[in-house]
Amino acid sequence: MIQLLSADGKLASDAASAEYIPYIEALSDDQLRQFHRDMVITRRFDLEATNLQRQGQLALWPPSQGQEAAQVGSARASRQQDHIFPSYREHSIAMIRGLDIIEVVRVMRGVSNGGWDPATNNNFHLYTLVLGSQALHATGYAMGVSLDGATATGDPDRDEAVMVYFGDGATSQGDVSEALVFAASFQAPTLFFLQNNQWAISVPVSVQSRVPLYLRAGGFGVPGIQIDGNDVLASYAVTRRYLDEARSGGGPRMIEAMTYRMGAHTTSDDPTKYRHDKDVDEWALKDPIIRYEKYLRGRGESDAFFTETAQEAEDFAADMRARTLELGPPSPDDFFDTVYTEQHPVTAAQKIWLAEYEASFGSES
Amino acid sequence: MTTEELPLVKALNAGLRKALADDPKVLLMGEDIGPLGGVFRVTEGLQAEFGVKRVFDTPLAESGIVGTAIGLAMRGYRPVCEIQFDGFIFPAFDQITTQLAKMTARHEGKVPMPVVIRVPYGGHIGAVEHHQESPEAYFAHTAGLRLVSPSTPNDAYWMIQEAIASQDPVMFFEPKSRYWHKGPVDFSSSPSPLHSSRVVREGTEVTVVGHGAMINVLLQAAELAAAEGTSLEVIDLRSLSPIDYEPIIASVQKTGRLVVASEAPGFVSISSEIAATVTERAFYSLESPVLRVTGFDTPFPPAKLETSYLPDADRILEAVDRALAY
Numbered sequence: 001m002i003q004l005l006s007a008d009g010k011l012a013s014d015a016a017s018a019e020y021i022p023y024i025e026a027l028s029d030d031q032l033r034q035f036h037r038d039m040v041i042t043r044r045f046d047l048e049a050t051n052l053q054r055q056g057q058l059a060l061w062p063p064s065q066g067q068e069a070a071q072v073g074s075a076r077a078s079r080q081q082d083h084i085f086p087s088y089r090e091h092s093i094a095m096i097r098g099l100d101i102i103e104v105v106r107v108m109r110g111v112s113n114g115g116w117d118p119a120t121n122n123n124f125h126l127y128t129l130v131l132g133s134q135a136l137h138a139t140g141y142a143m144g145v146s147l148d149g150a151t152a153t154g155d156p157d158r159d160e161a162v163m164v165y166f167g168d169g170a171t172s173q174g175d176v177s178e179a180l181v182f183a184a185s186f187q188a189p190t191l192f193f194l195q196n197n198q199w200a201i202s203v204p205v206s207v208q209s210r211v212p213l214y215l216r217a218g219g220f221g222v223p224g225i226q227i228d229g230n231d232v233l234a235s236y237a238v239t240r241r242y243l244d245e246a247r248s249g250g251g252p253r254m255i256e257a258m259t260y261r262m263g264a265h266t267t268s269d270d271p272t273k274y275r276h277d278k279d280v281d282e283w284a285l286k287d288p289i290i291r292y293e294k295y296l297r298g299r300g301e302s303d304a305f306f307t308e309t310a311q312e313a314e315d316f317a318a319d320m321r322a323r324t325l326e327l328g329p330p331s332p333d334d335f336f337d338t339v340y341t342e343q344h345p346v347t348a349a350q351k352i353w354l355a356e357y358e359a360s361f362g363s364e365s
Numbered sequence: 366m367t368t369e370e371l372p373l374v375k376a377l378n379a380g381l382r383k384a385l386a387d388d389p390k391v392l393l394m395g396e397d398i399g400p401l402g403g404v405f406r407v408t409e410g411l412q413a414e415f416g417v418k419r420v421f422d423t424p425l426a427e428s429g430i431v432g433t434a435i436g437l438a439m440r441g442y443r444p445v446c447e448i449q450f451d452g453f454i455f456p457a458f459d460q461i462t463t464q465l466a467k468m469t470a471r472h473e474g475k476v477p478m479p480v481v482i483r484v485p486y487g488g489h490i491g492a493v494e495h496h497q498e499s500p501e502a503y504f505a506h507t508a509g510l511r512l513v514s515p516s517t518p519n520d521a522y523w524m525i526q527e528a529i530a531s532q533d534p535v536m537f538f539e540p541k542s543r544y545w546h547k548g549p550v551d552f553s554s555s556p557s558p559l560h561s562s563r564v565v566r567e568g569t570e571v572t573v574v575g576h577g578a579m580i581n582v583l584l585q586a587a588e589l590a591a592a593e594g595t596s597l598e599v600i601d602l603r604s605l606s607p608i609d610y611e612p613i614i615a616s617v618q619k620t621g622r623l624v625v626a627s628e629a630p631g632f633v634s635i636s637s638e639i640a641a642t643v644t645e646r647a648f649y650s651l652e653s654p655v656l657r658v659t660g661f662d663t664p665f666p667p668a669k670l671e672t673s674y675l676p677d678a679d680r681i682l683e684a685v686d687r688a689l690a691y
Contacts (some may be wrong), residue, residue: 043392137464140433185423284669342531
């Protein structure tokens with residue numbers, strides 16, 4: 001397992017990990033600080049969203065607490081031209097790719113089933129709720145990138161790659177296996193980024209697989225590697241390298257990031273029914289933010305930076321809360337109009353029928 | 366020469382060739398469609414002509430075919446997927462109904478899904494299990510998909526091109542028992558709208574409606590009925606979703622009687638949908654209940670029983686007689 005940061009925030013020195021150190025050394029102080037800001041803001045926002053669900057303002061929230069390092073490191077490793085296909089818990093990745101996070105809130109509030117255009121949001125695609133389906137979309141997209149000759153030209157600032165996020169539960173879905181088959185067959189520039197958070201709702205990863213999941217990649221002819229997913233530097237460095245290998249014509253890659261879902265699966269879940277506090281407490285000791293803060297402090301980062309970041313996170317959460325409460329219901333007309341791209345007689349007629357039916361009640365409501 | 370006699374399979378091949386030539390974003394993908402030209406030879410010669418980047422064999426995984434086609438469409442391509450047989454489509458059912466069909470709505474209309482899924486379907490070929498089914502109702506039930514089925518070589522040539530030009534996903538059901546039957550293809554005509562039904566034989570006493578290979582059966586029935594002095598009007602649906610009701614309603618207003626026929630089982634089917642809608646829209650024109658003649662509500666039987674299972678001209682005429690008896 002590749003780990004660059006030990007639990008006490010020291011850079012690792014084992015040989016396998018040491019070869020990734022140059023990726024970290026190439027980062028500026030600002031970039032290193034940004035990793036911390038990303039993680040802290042995400043955690044605070046995530047808590048606010050959970051609270052909003054508890055207060056009846058959201059239909060559902062899937063918390064990302066505990067997985068910030070895996071997400072922030074990998075997302076910061078992507079390049080502008082890359083395409084990202086998330087599952088549904090990749091909130092920090094959405095923000096890093098420049099999506100206004102209110103778009104995700106709209107989905108969880110029941111205002112939209114998606115709604116943003118990836119093309120105008122730095123290639124961040126829609127959340128996908130049926131597990132593993134997006135692995136095929138990402139692979140098909142990457143096949144298109146290859147057909148366009150938009151990859152493997154030798155220019156890493158232009159060559160495109162595609163990264164798809166999925167979890168340990170999704171690895172049991174046929175679509176993930178089929179995506180690995182297609183990606184290998186067509187040598188598509190796809191990076192399969194697996195966040196193994198140990199739980200598929202209530203089912204532990206041991207039920208999904210008897211072998212470490214990254215070893216499955218080899219059976220598909222895809223290089224796979226396991227990293228400490230609570231180590232933002234490992235997530236950054238290994239993703240940077242694997243994405244660049246994929247974009248340079250090396251074919252698909254897979255990363256298994258070992259992390260832990262500290263919260264519930266979603267706000268509808270009750271993890272006390274299936275897991276022990278002791279296990280959660282053990283993972284809390286490996287918290288990605290605490291560990292990284294130790295690292296930054298060891299490099300001489302000031303108290304002021306951490307205080308400012310915490311305040312920034314508070315402000316972000318407050319702003320998001322205010323904007324959430326302003327989100328009204330969507331228009332039924334728009335919903336009928338967007339089922340098809342071209343005119344369709346059934347949806348057109350039903351749109352008119354519903355409008356007339358609702359108008360028939362006059363103003364009595 | 367602008368008109369040529371071609372079997373339906375060759376007309377499809379010509380339509381696909383035209384689409385590939387007209388638009389560099391059109392791709393053909395599926396199992397065995399490359400050097401083999403597909404198990405029915407629909408894509409014969411197209412890989413040699415357009416290359417392995419435009420016409421390619423995929424791994425043997427239907428969900429993978431449709432799922433990657435969705436990604437290709439997001440990238441700006443217009444993939445045309447071949448599903449080898451009707452009964453093999455179900456591994457792709459999730460990607461078709463959960464992803465492909467809903468993708469445009471999920472994007473609030475911002476991302477079109479110009480994907481065509483070609484499905485050879487139906488019986489009359491004496492094949493083993495899973496090779497003779499008519500699964501169209503499963504997909505017609507799902508909003509976001511369009512479904513069409515040509516019955517003639519001319520329609521096959523034009524409709525495949527219209528389906529590929531559509532910005533929405535189109536399930537293209539090919540009546541496989543008609544693949545090798547010839548008919549005129551008019552390369553110069555301007556095609557009918559993709560989602561239009563058509564009166565293919567005019568008549569006065571009973572309207573009979575169907576699609577795909579059933580059209581040939583309905584025309585046989587109309588011929589036999591005419592010999593006995595009964596006049597049937599035959600309508601080819603061509604489009605199964607949406608259904609173009611205007612010619613059907615107009616015909617029923619004239620004849621007062623409707624028989625709907627299909628190879629698919631009748632329960633919750635295209636046939637039931639038409640029966641319900643015509644009853645709603647033309648109730649006062651009907652002289653008898655709308656009758657359905659369909660496959661039975663059983664699995665498709667072993668091939669030696671298929672002639673008992675599939676509606677033939679006699680079963681159509683039995684229903685016509687019942688309609689006329691009211």
